[in-house]
Amino acid sequence: MVPYGELSREQLLRMKEELEKQYEDVKGKGLKLDMSRGKPAAAQLDLAMGMMDVLNSSADLKCEAGIDCRNYGVLDGIPEAKRLLGAMSEVDPDSIIIYGNSSLNVMFDTVARSMTHGVCGSTPWCKLDNVKFLCPVPGYDRHFAVTEYFGIEMINVPMLSTGPDMDLVEKLVSEDASIKGIWCVPKYSNPQGITYSDETVRRFARLKPAAKDFRIYWDNAYSIHHLYEDDQDFLIEILGECAKAGNPDLVYKFTSTSKVSFPGSGIAAVAASPANLEDFKRHMQFQTIGHDKLNELRHVRFFKDLDGLTAHMKKHADIMRPKFEAVINVLEKELQGTGIGSWIAPKGGYFISFDAMEGCAKAIVAKAKEAGLVMTGAGATFPYGKDPKDSNIRIAPSYPTPEELAVAADIFVLSVKLVSIDKILESK
Amino acid sequence: MVPYGELSREQLLRMKEELEKQYEDVKGKGLKLDMSRGKPAAAQLDLAMGMMDVLNSSADLKCEAGIDCRNYGVLDGIPEAKRLLGAMSEVDPDSIIIYGNSSLNVMFDTVARSMTHGVCGSTPWCKLDNVKFLCPVPGYDRHFAVTEYFGIEMINVPMLSTGPDMDLVEKLVSEDASIKGIWCVPKYSNPQGITYSDETVRRFARLKPAAKDFRIYWDNAYSIHHLYEDDQDFLIEILGECAKAGNPDLVYKFTSTSKVSFPGSGIAAVAASPANLEDFKRHMQFQTIGHDKLNELRHVRFFKDLDGLTAHMKKHADIMRPKFEAVINVLEKELQGTGIGSWIAPKGGYFISFDAMEGCAKAIVAKAKEAGLVMTGAGATFPYGKDPKDSNIRIAPSYPTPEELAVAADIFVLSVKLVSIDKILESK
Structure with missing residues (x-):
């Protein structure tokens, strides 16, 4: 033309x-x-209709730890749900907390917690004059809405074909201690569908932020949401990479089954280092007695394991x-x-x-x-x-x-x- | 003896x-x-096992507004869930927002929101030197834990057989603008089982707090949790009472089905004035795309209406x-x-x-x-x-x-x- x-x-x-x-x-x-x-x-959504049947009135509603999933308790998720979402997140079940129906809610709460209580003991962000986030652009509007709502200044970072411009990210986070986070959708990014290159992930894991309470908000929303079975993007697992680089606490990794089972009725999770998970749980213990364990059980009984998830995502x-x-x-x-x-x-x-x-x-x-x-x-x-x-x-x-x-x-x-x-x- | x-x-x-x-x-x-x-x-818990069957793979999963409950959307609850929990809360369906599985979580978020964003436009509490809550004692430990977690100073108010000592409550809230809230379990209180008298509720509705952002946290956790069908306590509906007294925005009323259906897999709600509900929703729209509508539908299909709830509570x-x-x-x-x-x-x-x-x-x-x-x-x-x-x-x-x-x-x-x-x- x-x-x-x-x-x-x-x-x-x-x-x-x-x-x-x-x-x-x-x-x-x-x-x-x-x-x-x-x-x-x-x-x-029709693909997951079978999930409506796996828990019925004659089903055993105890999780594998013997706990009655109908009752109170279990703050951080039943073991089999941790295993399922751990597998989906490519981390050990011990590195994961299971949340409610929305990973956006977990991210929002994470920012809210940092505002009022800081990060692993740091000064609460609401006590600071300036708090900034890096925002790879174009990006996900709901991420940006959360940081804007909390009055956090957002700085654009251009997306390249390999992910965010890491020269700029490295420079900014090492120079400016008021930069406390960066929003990332590292695989099949929203909206470009770009998957961060190996080098990009490795550079993320090796960041030397001026702020001790800087965290990478790694929203792995589309980790198993491939279009082609034989032509998939590959993303390096960042928690392991951060640990290797001596930066175990640098990243929060979010995921959910919203676009696997049912949006609004899925289960969400965060994977992070032991210190970060403790920080999450310290907050959570005041916030709730626990999330919906029956829905966790429903997911595990339907999908069973990573193979089950993978087979299901092929149908999507x-x-x-x-x-x-x-x-x-x-x-x-x-x-x-x-x-x-x-x-x-x-x-x-x-x-x-x-x-x-x-x-x-x-x-x-x-x-x-x-x-x-x-x-x-x-x-x-x-x-x-x-x-x-x-x-x-x-x-x-x-x-x-x-x-x-x-x-x-x-x-x-x-x-x-x-x-x-x-x-x-x-x-x- | x-x-x-x-x-x-x-x-x-x-x-x-x-x-x-x-x-x-x-x-x-x-x-x-x-x-x-x-x-x-x-x-x-066995009483509600039928709830596991009402949604199955052949069920129609649209709510009465025609919305597919499996998908994203509907921030504040499907109409029939608002009607059910509205009836349980003795308010109009328009006066209610449906939340996730935990009213404690809603209360926590309400305090958190007030810390970072204030109340209906007031100064965020995290910017104030002193924030205090009145705590009728003895009371619910998890309430107190929330306010302690946010560094809010708690002031004991003795419980009388009619509810909190209202002479003291009136004196304190009218004198001290740093008092921003009071924790109440007005019916079958935790732990004493006391129901606030008519006079107590009316005095609450007529409070003249020095702080414009003072709210009554009315945790109506046991509204329909009677022991005796023919010998029940009666509690005046406070939202209507506040409106009558010209104080429509004075109260947040919390409820949930945690001890009706399944703890951890129930649905929660807040009832409040239009201005307060707007304040809740302004926050929520950044926090989540919506709560678990399938679980809302499950509750409505099982309990149907207030009569259904009442009949169920008799079995409890x-x-x-x-x-x-x-x-x-x-x-x-x-x-x-x-x-x-x-x-x-x-x-x-x-x-x-x-x-x-x-x-x-x-x-x-x-x-x-x-x-x-x-x-x-x-x-x-x-x-x-x-x-x-x-x-x-x-x-x-x-x-x-x-x-x-x-x-x-x-x-x-x-x-x-x-x-x-x-x-x-x-x-x-």
């Missing part, structure tokens, strides 16, 4: 006229499509893969070589990240919305909702049906083309 | 010798009994009542008129509060433990674990079987007698 920038004013205007006709056609259909959130489709992949490919195909067919957008075809996770021409993202999202397609708000992938280039758009292809997705991708591409042509015309 | 204090030294020594024989006998049995926590017995009462009566009977038979202890026979809740002679509680609990009976630690019912009179002991009769309970009550009474005799002998 010819780059749009090389087309004449007349060619562009002609093209625009044709595209506007198509746009009005699709708009006239009064569609309601949603590619805004990383929400599993109903077909994916079979549903997700065609959707990702449908979007990528439309992008390639319609935009490849036009110079008005770039994207990454990920091998897992929940998103496709699209970079429009500078200054076009907001207009594209608005254009799509006008035609009945809701996208993640432009800017959402940056701290404070501010994309300095107004360029990045997160595409979430999981929720719509394949049929809806084909239409949604068309609307998106139409919107990109129309907004980009206007942008190019401005400068002609 | 003759008051022990009126017995001669010789009579007491003879009695002691006989009691010590009995004590050594029971100690020799190597028993392991536990009356320490308000933990339902297995027979009570049938199990609890004989246990309470067994303990009360032993206390009456063995201690009535001895002058070495007093207690209240409650009409609901989970505890019997026992007041020993001053300076005896710790020794009695230790004595019981030596014979294989674990009680709640003496002092636990007071802030900082410090009972100024070393007198109050919380008895939790729910967990042991009736057979165990008979033995446990005997050990307890033996321990009371032995320690009290020593105490009296000291002064003879």
Whole structure:
């Protein structure tokens, strides 16, 4: 395809006229499509329906330690749940605490705890004048929302194809003791689907932060969420790497089954060093008597072990893969070589990240919305909702049906083309 | 029975010798009994086993609003769960937010939120030099543990037979703007089983606190946990009372089904004014995408409505009542008129509060433990674990079987007698 920038004013205007006709056609259909959130489709949820049957009124509801899971007790999770999520997190069951239904809640509570009680005995962050977090961008809007809510200053760090720009990360954390954390989605990152390279992980594990209470918030949300069985990304296990580097306490590793079993009814976990886990538990013992052990048991009885999880995730992949490919195909067919957008075809996770021409993202999202397609708000992938280039758009292809997705991708591409042509015309 | 204090030294020594024989006998049995926590017995948990069947793989998992409860979404609870817990809390469904599995967690988070973000826009408590809570005593140890954990100073307020000493409460909150809250278990209080009188509730609703961000933490944990169908305590609904008094924002009302369905796998809720609920939700929207809606649905499908809850609680009462009566009977038979202890026979809740002679509680609990009976630690019912009179002991009769309970009550009474005799002998 010819780059749009090389087309004449007349060619562009002609093209625009044709595209506007198509746009009005699709708009006239009064569609309601949603590619805004990383929400599993109903077909994916159906995969776990068997989990509704594993605990019934005649089931034995004791965990393997002999504890009645219906009653109070067990602060940090039943042994078999620790083993299951330990395997998923590639750590020993002793290195893990099982939480409730939301790893976001665990991350939020971790920041909240650091605000009021510090980190492993450090000064509570609420007593400090400045607290900062590094935010690889584009990134996950809910991460940024948590730090913003607590008044933590966020500093953008560009994502490279290998993960965050480690030269910059190393420089900033070693120089500035007010930097207390960094948000990472290290595998199939949100939204780009990038998996951190071996070197990136090793450099993370060897960071020398000026702040003793600096922690890496390693949100391994998509650890087993591959699209291709035979073409998976590989991520080095960071807890072991930190231990090897003599920095055992540097990282909190979060995970959950929200996109494995049921969002909202999954189980979450944090893996960390003994000192960090003690810090978590010291807080938790005042916060709750324990999480939902029946739901822990339900997960273990259904998935059994890592093999069970892996087999289950293949079924998810079979549903997700065609959707990702449908979007990528439309992008390639319609935009490849036009110079008005770039994207990454990920091998897992929940998103496709699209970079429009500078200054076009907001207009594209608005254009799509006008035609009945809701996208993640432009800017959402940056701290404070501010994309300095107004360029990045997160595409979430999981929720719509394949049929809806084909239409949604068309609307998106139409919107990109129309907004980009206007942008190019401005400068002609 | 003759008051022990009126017995001669010789009579007491003879009695002691006989009691010590009995004590050594029971100690020799190597028993392991536990009356320490308000933990339902297995027979009570069996009552809700049907809840394990209401959601199965062929069930419709949409809530009445048509939302798929398996997926993300619905921050504050599905409509039917709001209706069920609204009915249980005697408020409109619109006045309630549904939370996860633990009302303690909601209370903890409420204090944590006030520390970092204040209350409806007030100065965050972590920025203040002094923050204080009033603590009716004896009270619930986990309440006190939360405020202690956040460095909040706790002030004891004596419990009367009508509830907290309201003269003192009114005086303190109107004079001291650093008093930000009060912990209340208004019905079948923990540990005394006292229900606040109408006048007490009305005086609470009409408080004029010096601090705008003062809130009553109304933990209505035992609202429907009666022992006698035909002899129940009645508690005035406080939200309505506060609204009438022109103080709509004065109270947070907490509840949960932990001791209705399954502890650890129940659902919790907070009822409050619109302004307070907005404050809760503003925080929650960063903390989580939503709680476990399948568990909400499970509760509604099983209990259906308030009638269903009430019918279910009668079954709990049938199990609890004989246990309470067994303990009360032993206390009456063995201690009535001895002058070495007093207690209240409650009409609901989970505890019997026992007041020993001053300076005896710790020794009695230790004595019981030596014979294989674990009680709640003496002092636990007071802030900082410090009972100024070393007198109050919380008895939790729910967990042991009736057979165990008979033995446990005997050990307890033996321990009371032995320690009290020593105490009296000291002064003879």
